[in-house]
Amino acid sequence: TLNAPETINRIISFFPPHQHEHVRVLLSATLVGVISLRLLPRADGKGRVPAVEVMINNQTIRDYLLDPIKTMDIPQLIQEGSSQYGMQSFDQSIMKHYRDGLITYETAIQSVTNPDEFKLRLRGIESTDSRGWETFDPTTTKK
Incomplete structure (x- = not known):
């Protein structure tokens, strides 16, 4: 799968539609x-180098797992949870x-979720979705 939400949705899709809500409850409690x-x-x-996305199931992730619409917003939670929970998005890894x-610039641009945001971030320009990028920004010092 491409990312954590897609993995979750794939697991849920193995079950008949009338069981999806129950499967979401089970996943949120056990994943x-x-x-x-x-x-x-x-x-x-x-050779190759692994770009890794890591999602840790915390209370906020659990809440998002229960709601099919919110599940697609999990990548933002992963990005924001990098320093506190040890999560990492694909874009942060890349x-x-x-x-x-x-990796080369070309490989990075072809592989990230949002190439335009990635280019801005490389130039030191932050977007409104910059939470969680502190540990991946060499200009930011940890305190």
């Missing part, structure tokens, strides 16, 4: 987390790999 992986070509051409020189 520990979701780890999604994309293998990106290395900048040096020697940014780190790019800044570490492991």
Whole structure:
């Protein structure tokens, strides 16, 4: 799957529609987390590097799992939960790999969820959705 919400929806889709609500309740109570992986070509051409999305099931995620509409907003929660819960979005992982020189700019742009936002972030311009990017921004110092 492409990301955590898609993984969750795929699990739910294995069940008949009349059981979806019950499956969401079970998932919200028992799911520990979701780890999604994309293998990106290395900048040096020697293999691939994993871009990893990590979702940890906390109370807010549980609430979003229960609502089919809110489930699609989980990527924002993952991004915002990077420093507090150890979560990481694909875009955050890709940014780190790019800044570490492991992947090329072209690979990064082709792989991120929102290329325009990624380009702005590389130039140091933050959007309204910047919460959770502090640990991935080399200009930000941790206190």
